[in-house]
Amino acid sequence: MPLDELSAGIDEAEDVSRRCARVERAAAEGRAGELYALALTLRTGSSRQRDAVLLRILQALALTPGAAHAAHAVRLAATEEDEARVRLAAALLASAQPLEHLLPLFDGYDQAPELFACLTHELVLRHPDLGQEGAVRRVAAHLADGNHPLAVLPLTLLDFEDGLDLPSYGLRGTSYAIPFGPGERPGALRRPGHRVPAVELLAPGLLTAAVENWAQDSNGRIEARAFRLAVPAELDAALLDGLGLACLAGEGELAVRAATPSEVMTVLFAAAATGSAYGSGRGGAYGRLLAWQSMTALAGGSRIEDAADRTWALFSASTAWFHQVAWDLGVAALDPGRLVLHVLAATDTD
Structure with missing residues (x-):
């Protein structure tokens, strides 16, 4: 016919x-x-x-x-x-x-x-x-x-792009891994009113590149911050909890774990490429570019290769800021001198 x-x-x-x-x-x-x-x-x-x-x-x-x-x-x-x-x-x-x-x-x-x-x-x-x-x-x-x-x-592909999860396409839909979300939290001890001595810096504009589609296409909110610490510190829950981050305000558990550059790139790529609750993302090509931009900014805004020298952490929290549905993301990077910290958090809901 x-x-x-x-x-x-x-x-x-x-x-x-x-x-x-x-x-x-x-x-x-x-x-x-x-x-x-x-x-x-x-x-x-x-x-x-x-x-x-x-x-x-x-x-x-x-x-x-x-x-x-x-x-x-x-x-x-x-x-x-x-x-x-x-x-x-x-x-x-x-x-x-x-x-x-x-x-x-x-x-x-x-x-x-x-x-x-x-x-x-x-x-x-x-x-x-x-x-x-x-x-x-x-x-x-x-x-x-x-x-x-x-x-x-x-x-x-760079060495730390070895773990990128690529979508599987079909006429009945698309399937892909989501390497972020509320997950399981051990319930880290938090100290109300605890503050870490630090001066806030101007966060690089491209810090939010990987998650901007969450806000543009859906109901997402984003927090991007940069700090210079008064003294060298370890990248842990106590540090993040003491910086006055909006995403960690109020009650709720906080979980922080050390991460490799490969794990961070996997999270950022998925956020950019596959999208959010109501957005389909920017695809693999631009998803990789946007993940590079965010990772470069997290690493200090100079070169993507500098990511290898940073200390990385992924974090999640059950505070009111995070929607705790499926699209929760928290990334932090500390420079080799343990004095400059960049933080990116995002959340979305349907």
């Missing part, structure tokens, strides 16, 4: 689930070109129903392995005006399509520069040796020449 019949009466349809199921079957049958043509037909109008079927076409093309499917998904995403959908297309393609189907398409970089910028760094996350490919290196050079934001990211 011709797929173009799916556009008939679509704007008045109460439910498009059957149309979406037809799209999925067509993708499985190898009818990539017909699906692309249907997408162009649907774009001649505007409605919630059309948009839902268009999204399913993009998903079905990107997630069904095959050279034709990958090529038509790229063609469709290349003319997409929604930046979030472009990022999604790149993530889907990188997760499902073999490299031999994707790399030849990189010659079309000029027709879809943002798509290939995202696709390049989505692929870097999944293929550690990708940076050796000439097609990818050429795109990276274009990004550098154009001062693209993603150009600062290398085509290899």
Whole structure:
């Protein structure tokens, strides 16, 4: 049955689930070109129903392995005006399509520069040796020449990016690990009125980069602070509890544990890439960039490599500030001299 019949009466349809199921079957049958043509037909109008079927076409093309499917998904995403959908297309393609189907398409970089910028760094996350490919290196050079934001990211992963949890995509939804949240707390002893001698510093602007989407897309709140301590200190519950942090105000248990740079990067990447209660995040490519920005700021705002020299901690609390649903995050970093501390806390709820 011709797929173009799916556009008939679509704007008045109460439910498009059957149309979406037809799209999925067509993708499985190898009818990539017909699906692309249907997408162009649907774009001649505007409605919630059309948009839902268009999204399913993009998903079905990107997630069904095959050279034709990958090529038509790229063609469709290349003319997409929604930046979030472009990022999604790149993530889907990188997760499902073999490299031999994707790399030849990189010659079309000029027709879809943002798509290939995202696709390049989505692929870097999944293929550690990708940076050796000439097609990818050429795109990276274009990004550098154009001062693209993603150009600062290398085509290899740093040592402490070895544990990043990448989403698993499917036509029935997305699954991913959430490395933050209220968790189990041992109930650390707190001292009401305890204050640590310190001078508050101006927190780097990019400190909040990884979690800004929690506030922009959902109900999140964020606290980002920086302090210079009067005397060297250990990064523990007593230190954090004595700085007057808003997120720790009032009653509630506080749990602090030492963390590695790898653990911190995993948390920041998940916060940026996969999002919050009502937000879907910024995807893998920009998620990595935003995690880098927050981690660099936490490490003093100079170089991402300085993260290796810092003392790191992850913390959570049952205070009124944290929603204690699923999206609770607390990160602290102490400089090698044990005098300068940066803190990032975020929480969100549905």
